[in-house]
Amino acid sequence: MxxxxxxxxxxxxxxxxxxxxxxxxxxxxxxxxxxxxxxxxxxxxxxxxxxxxxxxxxxxxxxxxxxxxxxxxxxxxxxxxxxxxxxxxxxxxxxxxxxxxxxxxxxxxxxxxxxxxxxxxxxxxxxxxxxxxxxxxxxxxxxxxxxxxxxxxxxxxxDKKLEFVNKIVQLIHDVEIKNYTQKKDIEEDLKKGGIEDERLRQFLMMNVVSDNDEPGFYKWRHGIQAIQEAMPALMNFPxxxxxxxxxxxxxxxxxxxxxxxxxxxxxxxxxxxxxxxxxxxxxxxxxxxxxxxxxxxxxxxxx
Missing domain, CATH: 3.40.50.1820 (Alpha/Beta hydrolase fold, catalytic domain)
Structure with missing residues (x-):
């Protein structure tokens, strides 16, 4: 249960x-x-x-x-x-x-x-x-x-992982997700942006949800702006x-x-x-x- x-x-x-x-x-x-x-x-x-x-x-x-x-x-x-x-x-x-x-x-x-x-x-x-x-x-x-x-x-x-993760976060931030009405087009945009691994794209697509404020369109579930700004603090251990x-x-x-x-x-x-x-x-x-x-x-x- x-x-x-x-x-x-x-x-x-x-x-x-x-x-x-x-x-x-x-x-x-x-x-x-x-x-x-x-x-x-x-x-x-x-x-x-x-x-x-x-x-x-x-x-x-x-x-x-x-x-x-x-x-x-x-x-x-x-x-x-x-x-x-x-x-x-x-x-x-x-x-x-x-x-x-x-x-x-x-x-x-x-x-x-x-x-x-x-x-x-x-x-x-x-x-x-x-x-x-x-x-x-x-x-x-x-x-x-x-x-x-x-x-x-x-x-x-x-440094290698930080560079890779920063690239992913930047790509998600830059994708104009509100312009899409089909999830497959969002995934294709991620692929064109350099996310060639299908497993990784599927992982990221778990965060694509319907936008209740704009029916028929999508949004990122996570707070990507806050995440992007917090990357240095998140990747460096105290x-x-x-x-x-x-x-x-x-x-x-x-x-x-x-x-x-x-x-x-x-x-x-x-x-x-x-x-x-x-x-x-x-x-x-x-x-x-x-x-x-x-x-x-x-x-x-x-x-």
Whole structure:
């Protein structure tokens, strides 16, 4: 059984509400002097009799949304005894759009979600930017993170990946999506703009939705302007002098990782394990092999 809901504002009475569109999601609220967003999320109840283990919270990557985990969550063998939550981060999916956009803001949103759902601690699984958010949460609020999995991410910023992602964000920003009445034409425009990989185009097209204000036309679901302006803050991980997370953590990469990445990870996460998912691809390569990802995650969650 699944339910699509939103986390509530910090000072409001907590109640469950079904989200069917972006308009159903509440506005950002102020919390501890910073803008905090009540994110949209879906809860998947345990497929089998639940055990006392913490729930699994899945955090998507940049330009993704909670649907990015659809094929993973649907697998009957994935964490069958655990409740699973998939979240839409701010400016993504059904969550509110806001101008404030950095890794700490995203981390505060997850913390608010945990508070509102009464979750003391969770197994945090994050891909790419979602992984960086999970790392910050683990380093700054270790009691909220029972264990951590970071898929295709590290504290180091890759110049090559940054250049590639910036190109994608710029292309999406420049596509005159309101001029199109056919989705296939939007995808063709992305292809002409340099997105030759079909899997990547399909990934990006998940964010194309009907524009209720202009019937027959489309819009981007995510807040692309805020995302573009926040790229430097999103791609660069904060500097930590003494903080470490000593809980169980796993860093999974699409194919391999560098010695520099391993050293940077071990400095902050001394008990980190590393795993290759034997996958290739130009963007979020680790998600391209869901069979291997399921196997690796289940092994981590069991132990």
């Amino acid at each position: 699944l339910r699509i809901l939103q986390s509530r504002g910090a000072n409001e009475i907590r109640r469950r509400a079904f989200a069917t569109s972006a308009s159903a999601v509440e506005e950002p609220v102020t919390r501890k002097g910073s803008c905090t967003v009540p994110v949209a999320f879906t809860k998947f109840d345990a497929k089998e009799d639940a055990d006392p283990s913490p729930p699994v919270v899945l955090l998507h990557g940049l330009l993704g949304n909670q649907m990015s985990f659809r094929s993973l969550v649907k697998k009957p063998e994935f964490a069958p005894k655990r409740d699973i939550y998939t979240l839409d981060m701010r400016n993504h999916g059904l969550s509110p759009h806001t101008g404030e956009m950095d890794l700490h803001a995203l981390s505060r949103d997850v913390s608010l979600f945990l508070d509102n759902e009464g979750i003391e601690a969770a197994s945090i699984v994050g891909t790419n930017i979602g992984g960086k958010v999970g790392m910050i949460l683990a380093l700054e609020q270790s009691d909220r993170v029972s264990d951590l999995v970071v898929v295709d991410g590290s504290p180091l910023a890759s 500097v930590y002098d003494s903080e470490t997370y000593t809980g169980k953590s796993l860093f999974a990469f699409g194919k391999e990782w560098s010695e520099e990445e391993e050293a940077a990870i071990k400095k902050l996460f001394p008990n980190a394990a590393f795993q290759s998912l034997e996958s290739t691809g130009p963007y979020y390569p680790a998600i391209g092999n869901t069979e291997k990802l399921t196997e690796v995650l289940n092994e981590h969650l069991r132990n």
